[in-house]
Amino acid sequence: QLQLQESGPGLVKPSETLSLTCTVSGGSISSSSYYWGWIRQAPGKGLEWIGSIYYSGSTYFNSSLKSRVTMSVDTSKSQFSLKLRTVTASDTAVYYCAGDSNGYHHWGQGTLVTVSS
Amino acid sequence: EIVLTQSPGTLSLSPGERATLSCRASQSVPSSYLAWYQKRPGQAPRLLIYGASSRATGIPDRFSGSGSGTDFTFTINRLEPEDFAVYYCQQYGNSYSFGQGTKLEIK
Numbered sequence: 310q311l312q313l314q315e316s317g318p319g320l321v322k323p324s325e326t327l328s329l330t331c332t333v334s335g336g337s338i339s340s341s342s343y344y345w346g347w348i349r350q351a352p353g354k355g356l357e358w359i360g361s362i363y364y365s366g367s368t369y370f371n372s373s374l375k376s377r378v379t380m381s382v383d384t385s386k387s388q389f390s391l392k393l394r395t396v397t398a399s400d401t402a403v404y405y406c407a408g409d410s411n412g413y414h415h416w417g418q419g420t421l422v423t424v425s426s
Numbered sequence: 427e428i429v430l431t432q433s434p435g436t437l438s439l440s441p442g443e444r445a446t447l448s449c450r451a452s453q454s455v456p457s458s459y460l461a462w463y464q465k466r467p468g469q470a471p472r473l474l475i476y477g478a479s480s481r482a483t484g485i486p487d488r489f490s491g492s493g494s495g496t497d498f499t500f501t502i503n504r505l506e507p508e509d510f511a512v513y514y515c516q517q518y519g520n521s522y523s524f525g526q527g528t529k530l531e532i533k
Contacts, residue, residue, distance in 0.1 A: 412482070
């Protein structure tokens with residue numbers, strides 16, 4: 310059974326860069342069947358798709374975040390990562406990583422990232 | 427970008443009743459790449475339906491989805507207490523996007 314686990318700082322200062330990593334286990338991150346994604350949910354808000362990456366490195370981003378987002382994949386470590394630059398308080402959210410194979414069948418437990426000085 | 431609009435915003439029902447949720451897309455969703463998720467507080471979203479009408483692994487047949495093009499429906503028959511949560515539709519046929527959610531609350 311595919312498992313995903315987010316890791317990274319829970320507190321980031323305004324204007325700095327939020328960095329998160331998702332570790333995939335129980336399956337291959339290089340599987341051609343999966344796109345790997347990041348989704349977030351701000352307090353009291355709905356789900357927001359941030360972006361997706363394929364094992365080859367191809368990326369797709371939410372147009373509203375595109376200018377601030379970078380994603381990468383490290384197949385040797387079975388990890389993919391998110392960087393969100395120049396954060397503000399509105400980037401405070403629970404961040405989820407997920408695996409898409411005709412829908413997001415697999416999710417990490419989520420990690421709360423708070424943007425505050 | 428495909429915008430998904432869910433209705434109603436809140437649905438108040440009693441256990442044992444049927445819930446019907448709607449998701450309308452601003453343009454046709456390619457190949458009916460439309461999913462439904464359940465979101466409970468403090469938990470990760472749970473995939474219920476993919477491909478508009480296919481149930482994910484382990485999902486009871488009380489849950490069903492239908493539709494194509496721009497109009498999709500999600501139904502829960504015989505509501506159980508644990509079904510009261512927020513439900514999101516998502517399209518993954520043209521990039522990705524989520525609807526704003528429907529809160530299913532106990533009447």
